[in-house]
Amino acid sequence: MAATPSDLVRERSGLSRRVLLTGLGLGLGVAAVGLAPGAPKASAATLKDGRWATPAQGRFPAGGHFGAPRDGGPHAGQDITNSTGTGVYAAAAGTVVRRAWGGGFPGRTGNALVIAHGNDQYTYYGHLSAYRVELDAEVSAGQRIADMGATGNVTGPHLHFEVHSGGLGRVTDPVAFMADRGVDLDGGWPRIDPGAGGATVAVIQHLMTQHGHALPADGKYDSAAVDAVKRFQEAEGLEADGQVGPATWPKLVYALKQDAKGDHVKALQTALNKRSAGLAIDGEFGSGTTKAVRAYQDLNRLVVDGEAGPVTWRALVS
Known part of the structure; x- marks a missing residue:
C-alpha cells in the first residue's frame, strides 16, 4: 500500500526537526544513534500498571532480536512472526504520528505506523499488510491498528516492533522495555501490580x-x-x-x-x-x-x- 502525501512524516508533541532527523539514517539498524538504555525507570510496581499490551501474537524468529547483526547496523527492534493478516495492536494509548512507507525513515521499508505515547516514548510497527487506523488517530492500549504482513525488504511475514524511549530515534530493547511494564512479548501472561488501572x-x-x-x-x-x-x-x-x-x-x-x-x-x-x-x-x-x-x-x-x-x-x- 503506497503512502499518500497526507501520510508523510509529521512533527508532533513539540518535537523539533532536529530531533526528528536523529533517526533518519536508521534503516533497520541503529548505527546512526546507538542503543539507548531507555527512559529513567521507576519502581517495578509503578511500571506494571496495565497501560501496555502485547502488539501481536506469534513467535520470535531466529535472528530477529534487538541488536542482531544487520548490514546497516544492529537490528533496531524485535520481530514477531505469524501469518499475513494476523492482528497488530497498539502497545499503549497514544496518537498515530506516522503512517507511511518505512515510517518515514529513509532506509526502512514496508508499510509502517509510529505511535506517540507521551513522555518521549514511541512505538514503531513495520512490514504491515494493511492499516486499520488513520494518521492522527487517537488509539487505546490493545486496539487493533493494522495487520501483519511482508511489505518491504523481508524474507516472510512478521511484525517488526520497536520502542523509542527518550525521544524519537532513541531505540531501546523492546523485550526488556515491555517486560519492565509487565508485558511478555513472547506471548506469556501479563503482570499487573497494585496501583494499576484500565x-x-x-x-x-x-x-x-x-x-x-x-x-x-x-x-x-x-x-x-x-x-x-x-x-x-x-x-x-x-x-x-x-x-x-x-x-x-x-x-x-x-x-x-x-x-x-x-x-x-x-x-x-x-x-x-x-x-x-x-x-x-x-x-x-x-x-x-x-x-x-x-x-x-x-x-x-x-x-x-x-x-x-x-x-x-x-x-x-x-
Whole structure:
C-alpha cells in the first residue's frame, strides 16, 4: 500500500526537526544513534500498571532480536512472526504520528505506523499488510491498528516492533522495555501490580467477583482489590503478593463457552473489547460473544472453536 502525501512524516508533541532527523539514517539498524538504555525507570510496581499490551501474537524468529547483526547496523527492534493478516495492536494509548512507507525513515521499508505515547516514548510497527487506523488517530492500549504482513525488504511475514524511549530515534530493547511494564512479548501472561488501572484491571475485578470477592469493575487496582487478590492467592496456595501474574492468571480465569452467564463472562467481554470487539458487557455468552471469540481466534491464528480457554485468555489479556 503506497503512502499518500497526507501520510508523510509529521512533527508532533513539540518535537523539533532536529530531533526528528536523529533517526533518519536508521534503516533497520541503529548505527546512526546507538542503543539507548531507555527512559529513567521507576519502581517495578509503578511500571506494571496495565497501560501496555502485547502488539501481536506469534513467535520470535531466529535472528530477529534487538541488536542482531544487520548490514546497516544492529537490528533496531524485535520481530514477531505469524501469518499475513494476523492482528497488530497498539502497545499503549497514544496518537498515530506516522503512517507511511518505512515510517518515514529513509532506509526502512514496508508499510509502517509510529505511535506517540507521551513522555518521549514511541512505538514503531513495520512490514504491515494493511492499516486499520488513520494518521492522527487517537488509539487505546490493545486496539487493533493494522495487520501483519511482508511489505518491504523481508524474507516472510512478521511484525517488526520497536520502542523509542527518550525521544524519537532513541531505540531501546523492546523485550526488556515491555517486560519492565509487565508485558511478555513472547506471548506469556501479563503482570499487573497494585496501583494499576484500565481494562485489564476491570477484567481482574470481574473475575474476582465471580470467585466470590465482590469488587466494582472500575478499572482501579486499589487497596480493596489488592486485599481481595491476596486472599484469593492465599486460598489457592500462591504467594500472596497482590501481583496478578503468570501464577495467578491460570487460577483466576474460567473455561467458557456459549450459554455461560456471569461475571466471568463480563470479564471475557471486557477483554475482547480491549482488542476492539465492541461488545455489550452483559455477562451473557450468546451468539454475539461467540462470534467475537471466533473472530479474535481466527485473526490471531489460534484454534478457532469459539470457546475461551487458557490460550485464548492469555492472548486477550497479554
